[in-house]
Amino acid sequence: MPEYDVMIIGSGTAGQTAAYRLRDAGFKIGLVEHSPQPGGTCALRGCQAKKYFYEGAETVARSRHMENIGIKTPAQGDWGQLLNAKNKFTQKVPENTVTRLEEKGIDFIRGHARFTGEKSLSVEGTNYTMTNAIVAAGAAPASLPIPGMELALDSQSFLELEKLPRRILFVGGGFISFEFAHFAARLGPSGSSCVILEAGPRPLGPFDEEMVALLTEASAPENITVHCQVEVTGIEKIGSEKMRVHTADNGVFDTDIVVHGAGRSPAIDDLDLENADVTYSKKGISVDRFMTTSNPRIYAVGDCADTIQLARVADAEAGAAAQNIQKRRSGMAASATVAYSSVPSLLFTYPQYGMVGETENKLEEKAISYRKNQNMRLEWPTYKRVGLTSAAYKILVGDQGQILGAHILSDNASGMIQTFSLAMKNNISVHKLHEQCILAPYPSRESDLTYMLNSFVPGN
Ligand SMILES: Cc1cc2nc3c(=O)[nH]c(=O)nc-3n(C[C@H](O)[C@H](O)[C@H](O)COP(=O)(O)OP(=O)(O)OC[C@H]3O[C@@H](n4cnc5c(N)ncnc54)[C@H](O)[C@@H]3O)c2cc1C
Numbered sequence: 001m002p003e004y005d006v007m008i009i010g011s012g013t014a015g016q017t018a019a020y021r022l023r024d025a026g027f028k029i030g031l032v033e034h035s036p037q038p039g040g041t042c043a044l045r046g047c048q049a050k051k052y053f054y055e056g057a058e059t060v061a062r063s064r065h066m067e068n069i070g071i072k073t074p075a076q077g078d079w080g081q082l083l084n085a086k087n088k089f090t091q092k093v094p095e096n097t098v099t100r101l102e103e104k105g106i107d108f109i110r111g112h113a114r115f116t117g118e119k120s121l122s123v124e125g126t127n128y129t130m131t132n133a134i135v136a137a138g139a140a141p142a143s144l145p146i147p148g149m150e151l152a153l154d155s156q157s158f159l160e161l162e163k164l165p166r167r168i169l170f171v172g173g174g175f176i177s178f179e180f181a182h183f184a185a186r187l188g189p190s191g192s193s194c195v196i197l198e199a200g201p202r203p204l205g206p207f208d209e210e211m212v213a214l215l216t217e218a219s220a221p222e223n224i225t226v227h228c229q230v231e232v233t234g235i236e237k238i239g240s241e242k243m244r245v246h247t248a249d250n251g252v253f254d255t256d257i258v259v260h261g262a263g264r265s266p267a268i269d270d271l272d273l274e275n276a277d278v279t280y281s282k283k284g285i286s287v288d289r290f291m292t293t294s295n296p297r298i299y300a301v302g303d304c305a306d307t308i309q310l311a312r313v314a315d316a317e318a319g320a321a322a323q324n325i326q327k328r329r330s331g332m333a334a335s336a337t338v339a340y341s342s343v344p345s346l347l348f349t350y351p352q353y354g355m356v357g358e359t360e361n362k363l364e365e366k367a368i369s370y371r372k373n374q375n376m377r378l379e380w381p382t383y384k385r386v387g388l389t390s391a392a393y394k395i396l397v398g399d400q401g402q403i404l405g406a407h408i409l410s411d412n413a414s415g416m417i418q419t420f421s422l423a424m425k426n427n428i429s430v431h432k433l434h435e436q437c438i439l440a441p442y443p444s445r446e447s448d449l450t451y452m453l454n455s456f457v458p459g460n
C-alpha cells in the first residue's frame with residue numbers, strides 16, 4: 001500500500017501552497033485531484049480568470065467617467081477579446097500545475113479521494129496510508145432548491161460566455177453578482193441591464209450597510225437594479241432564448257440569462273469524512289485556530305474549511321497547516337495561526353469597495369465603543385480629476401487609537417485598504433498611521449489617507 005507523510009486533497013491554491021511548503025521541508029507528499037483540469041478555482045474560474053474582465057471593465061468605466069474632462073471618446077470593451085486573453089492564461093494552468101508539482105518531487109495522483117480510516121484514504125480503488133492529511137477540496141456553487149435552477153449559469157459558465165446578452169438576472173446579491181454585474185454594465189451590448197435578486201434584507205451582508213447603500217446607488221446609473229427580500233420560486237425557459245424568473249410575491253422577471261450568485265458551499269459531501277472522524281457542518285470542515293480538524297492528524301484549509309472563502313486566506317491557512325505539521329514532526333506544539341481579523345475584502349466593482357475589520361453595525365451589536373470619521377460623498381480633487389462622484393470612506397477607531405474597521409469606496413480601494421490591514425495586523429495606532437501616511441507618494445490615493453485620519457489626531 002503506497003505510504004505518504006502527507007496526503008493532500010485538492011490542487012487549488014491551498015493544496016498547492018501546502019504541498020510546496022511541506023515538500024521543501026523534506027516530506028513525502030501525495031496530492032490528489034479529481035478534476036481533469038487541475039489548478040483550482042482561483043486560477044481557472046475565480047480571481048485570476050475574472051480579473052481579465054475586471055481590467056477591461058475598469059478601463060471602460062474610468063474613460064466614461066472622464067468623458068468631457070479630458071477624454072473625447074470613451075473606451076469600448078470587447079468581451080470576446082478579453083475572453084480570448086483569459087483563455088490563453090487558463091488553458092496553460094492544468095498542465096503547468098502538474099508539471100511544477102512533479103518537478104518538485106510531489107506525487108500527483110489523479111482521481112477522487114475518499115477517507116477509508118483515520119490514517120488512510122482511497123483514490124479510484126487504490127488505498128494509501130499517511131501520517132497526516134490536508135483537506136483542501138474547495139467549494140462549489142451552493143445547491144438551491146429552486147425549480148428550474150438547473151437553467152441558471154454558474155460563475156464558471158458566465159466567465160466562459162462567448163458574448164454577453166443584453167439582460168442578465170443574478171440570484172443572490174453577494175460578491176459574484178455585484179462584480180459580474182459591474183463587468184456586464186461596461187462590457188455588454190449597449191442598453192444592457194442587470195437585475196440582482198437578494199433573499200436577505202440587504203445585499204452584501206458582511207459589508208457596511210451605509211457603504212453598500214452607496215455602492216448600490218452608484219450601480220443604478222449603470223442599469224444594475226437590486227431587489228431585496230425576494231424569494232425566487234422558479235425559473236423557466238420561454239422560447240429558445242429567453243428566461244422567466246418567478247418570485248414568491250408574484251413578481252415576474254424576464255431576462256436573457258440567469259446567473260447563480262447565491263453562495264458557494266464547501267465541497268465535502270463525497271469525502272467520507274466520518275470514516276476519518278472529521279466533523280463538519282454546512283459551513284465546512286470544523287477547524288481550530290491551527291487548522292486542525294477533530295482528527296488531530298488531519299487539517300482542513302481553504303474554501304472547504306468553515307472559515308473565510310478567499311484565495312489568500314486559503315494560502316495563509318495552508319501555510320499555517322504546513323508549519324504545524326512540521327512542528328508536530330519535531331515534537332513541538334502547534335503555533336501557526338491566521339490573523340483573520342485583519343483580512344481585507346475587496347469587491348472588484350467600479351468604484352471598488354474595500355473593507356477590513358468591523359462594520360459599524362457589528363461594533364454596535366458587540367457594544368464596542370468607537371469614534372468614526374466618514375465622508376459619504378467625497379469631492380476631493382482626486383475624484384474630480386477622474387469624474388468619480390460616488391467615492392466615500394468610513395474609518396472606525398477604538399478608545400486606545402486602535403483601528404477597528406476601515407471602509408473605502410474608490411478606485412484603487414485595494415491599495416488603500418491594504419494600508420489599513422497592515423496597520424491593524426501590526427497594531428499601528430491611528431496616530432502613527434497618520435504620521436506615516438503624510439510621507440506617502442503625493443498626490444496619490446494613498447496620500448489621501450491622511451485626510452481620512454486627520455480628525456482622529458489632535459491639532460489637525
Ligand atoms: C468567480 C469567483 C471569483 C473569485 N474572486 C476572488 C477574488 O477576487 N479574490 C479572492 O481572494 N478570492 C476570490 N474567489 C475565491 C477564491 O477563488 C477561493 O477562495 C480559492 O480559490 C479557494 O481555493 P482552494 O484551494 O481552497 O479551493 P479550490 O481552488 O476550489 O481547489 C479545490 C480542488 O480540490 C479538488 N477536489 C475536491 N474534492 C476532491 C476530492 N474528493 N478528490 C480529489 N480532488 C478534489 C477540486 O477539483 C479542486 O481542484 C473567487 C471565487 C469565485 C468562484
Ligand SMILES: NC(=O)c1ccc[n+]([C@@H]2O[C@H](COP(=O)([O-])OP(=O)(O)OC[C@H]3O[C@@H](n4cnc5c(N)ncnc54)[C@H](O)[C@@H]3O)[C@@H](O)[C@H]2O)c1
Binds near residue numbers: 200231308346
Ligand atoms: N472579490 C472577491 O474576493 C470575491 C469575488 C467573488 C467570490 N468571492 C468568494 O466567493 C464566495 C461566494 O460568492 P457568492 O457571491 O456566490 O456568495 P456570497 O456569499 O458573497 O453571497 C451570496 C448572497 O446570496 C444570497 N442568497 C442565498 N440564497 C439565496 C436565494 N435562494 N435567493 C436569493 N439570494 C440568495 C445571500 O443572502 C448572499 O447575500 C464569497 O463569499 C467570497 O468569499 C470573493
